[in-house]
Every structure is written in structure tokens, then in C-alpha cells.
Amino acid sequence: MNKATVSLDSLNDAELDVLERNIAGKYMHMVPWGVVVWGIGNLIAWLAVWPLVLMGIIPLWLGFILATLNVALSYLPSHEAQHNIIASKGQPLRWLNELVGHLSTIPLVLPYRVLRYTHYEHHSHTNDPQLDPDFNNHANSGWHFLWKSIMNRQPGSSRSKAYPETLKRTGNEHMILDAIIYQGVYLVIMFTLAWAGYAIEAALLWWLPKQIATTYIAYYLSWAPHHPGKEQGRYTDTRGFKSRLGNLLSMGMQYHIIHHLYPRIPLSLTPAAYRELKPILQRRACNL
Incomplete structure (x- = not known):
């Protein structure tokens, strides 16, 4: 001893x-400038991949790899903003906190307000099968999680209902409109690209990177740190x-x-x- x-x-x-x-307390109350650069810079990098590929400056396979990395890296800066780490309400840099929160998750097609208020519920009710909006990420093993991650994205799955139900329960039902707008814009862009002859590019620069990143993020941010998820x-x-x-x-x-x-x-x-x-x-x- x-x-x-x-x-x-x-x-x-x-x-x-x-x-x-x-x-x-020694590790709090400081601005993580690296996260600010990360969040905004990563979005710019992802947007830059599109013209680089469409203009033939880089091959599509390289664009796919870069886009996948960008989308996988897009959540964590918003996560910092969700917890007001960059700046709390009333502080001079509050606008920057909210800017990073909103911009960084555009590649994931996830609205900041929806993420913030459902994430607060995850913290308040971690591993509660009724109240934790991320409970459906729990699985018996890593391979089981991979299967559940795929099934969670199917229409009518418990995962697809979890966030809307959480927003309704907490009196934030109006934020569901944010998600509808995000998904609507995403689908319009994807269909427009496909109609213009860029269906493969759209799939490999956004749709598939988004699927891979969603699984990767959920594995490390949700499943791994809470497994087996039986304790509260x-x-x-x-x-x-x-x-x-x-x-x-x-x-x-x-x-x-x-x-x-x-x-x-x-x-x-x-x-x-x-x-x-x-x-x-x-x-x-x-x-x-």
C-alpha cells in the first residue's frame, strides 16, 4: 500500500x-482553442474535398478516404460546445461556442440543438433503459454492436425514435423541426447530385462516410465506455x-x-x- x-x-x-x-477544477475553465480550429477547419477541409474530386484534382478513392476521416472527426468539437466548454452563457466567446457547435456536425447531418438536449438526458439518465436516449447502442459484444448499429438505422427502429421521444418528453418537441430541415436539405443535395450525374461521388463523399462515421463514433463514444451498461x-x-x-x-x-x-x-x-x-x-x- x-x-x-x-x-x-x-x-x-x-x-x-x-x-x-x-x-x-484544475482542468476546467479554459478555452480549448484546438477544438475551435478542429471544428471549423475540419468542416472547411470536408467541403474542399468536393471540388477537388469533382474537378479531377484528386481521385475519388482518395476523396472517399479524406471525407470519411472528416465526417468521423466532425462530432467531438460539437460535443465540447454542447457542454459549454468553449464558453458558457453570458461569456464573451459564447457566440464562438455556438458557432462551433452548429457548424462542426454538418457533415453528419445532425443538428446541434437536438444533439445538445438529448445528450444532456444521456448524462442525467446514463444506462437507464427508459430514459437514456443512447441506451439502444448497448450490445453484448463489439460484433453485436456492429449489427445493432446497422439495424438502428433502419426505418422504425427504436434508435430512430429515441431522440424525437426524448425531445417530446423534455418539452423540446419544437427542435424536431431542426432534424427535419437537416434531413430535407441533405436529401435535396443528394438527389440533385445524382440527377446531375454525380451519384457515385455523392455516395462516396457523403453517404458512405456518414454511415462509417456514425458507427465509429457510436462505438467509441457510446458502446465502449458504457459496456456492459448495467450499472447506474x-x-x-x-x-x-x-x-x-x-x-x-x-x-x-x-x-x-x-x-x-x-x-x-x-x-x-x-x-x-x-x-x-x-x-x-x-x-x-x-x-x-
Whole structure:
């Protein structure tokens, strides 16, 4: 037993809470400028792929790879904005927080307001089969998740109903219109491109990258950090895990437990916060 463990064992619950919050506080209240550049720059890069391919400057296969990377990288900047990490209400940079939130998820065809308010419900009711809007991402294994991810995108699936039902339950039914507009514009663009003779380009620069990215994002942000998803409670509903792809390619989600405990800590600082908080989380019997 090391000195840190002995020291923690001497603290009562109230003292441990104070220590934990003081440590977490060191990693909050700073603007993650990297995320701002990431969110806006990634959208610009994805938009640039289209003329590069359509004008024959780069081959379609390369455009497909680049577009897939862009779409897969488009969610996390919005996720930071959803939690007001760039700036809270009333702060001078609030406009930038909202700009990043709205712009970054355009490639995913997901409206910011819908994501924000359903995500808050996920945090409030993690792993609750009735109230967690992301509960239908739970699966028995990675392969089972892959199958469910495909089935979740079929018409009439429980997943397709989860967000609208959550918005209705929380009094945000009017935000469903955001999703209808997004999907409508997306379909108009796709049909227009197909009619103009660019059906293959539309499929490989948007439709297929969107499908791949949706599965990839849901795997690392939803399934992996909450598996097996049977526990509810502040210190038990999320776990730490080791990805074979490492922290970078797993989108930083190895330390997602820190995000659920302290959502205002920027993604880039969760590894450092995890390392410093780990003895306390072990004391609390977290699944690390």
C-alpha cells in the first residue's frame, strides 16, 4: 500500500469529495482553442474535398478516404460546445461556442440543438433503459454492436425514435423541426447530385462516410465506455478502458469516465485529469 493510498484511506467521504473536486477544477475553465480550429477547419477541409474530386484534382478513392476521416472527426468539437466548454452563457466567446457547435456536425447531418438536449438526458439518465436516449447502442459484444448499429438505422427502429421521444418528453418537441430541415436539405443535395450525374461521388463523399462515421463514433463514444451498461450511478455508469487502437484513434474515449464525472473538462485534458484522479476513482471502486 503506497503513501497516496494510505492518505486517501484516512479521508472521510466529505473530505474525499473536496479533494476530488479540487483536482478536477484544475482542468476546467479554459478555452480549448484546438477544438475551435478542429471544428471549423475540419468542416472547411470536408467541403474542399468536393471540388477537388469533382474537378479531377484528386481521385475519388482518395476523396472517399479524406471525407470519411472528416465526417468521423466532425462530432467531438460539437460535443465540447454542447457542454459549454468553449464558453458558457453570458461569456464573451459564447457566440464562438455556438458557432462551433452548429457548424462542426454538418457533415453528419445532425443538428446541434437536438444533439445538445438529448445528450444532456444521456448524462442525467446514463444506462437507464427508459430514459437514456443512447441506451439502444448497448450490445453484448463489439460484433453485436456492429449489427445493432446497422439495424438502428433502419426505418422504425427504436434508435430512430429515441431522440424525437426524448425531445417530446423534455418539452423540446419544437427542435424536431431542426432534424427535419437537416434531413430535407441533405436529401435535396443528394438527389440533385445524382440527377446531375454525380451519384457515385455523392455516395462516396457523403453517404458512405456518414454511415462509417456514425458507427465509429457510436462505438467509441457510446458502446465502449458504457459496456456492459448495467450499472447506474455517478461512479458506476461509465468505465475506463484500453483500446487496441490507442487513445487517439479511439477518439480520447479511454478516459470517458472523466467526462461523465466532470463534463466541463476539455477532451484534451481528460488523460491528465484521469491520471491524477485515478487513486480516488479506485477508492470509489470505479471500473477502470
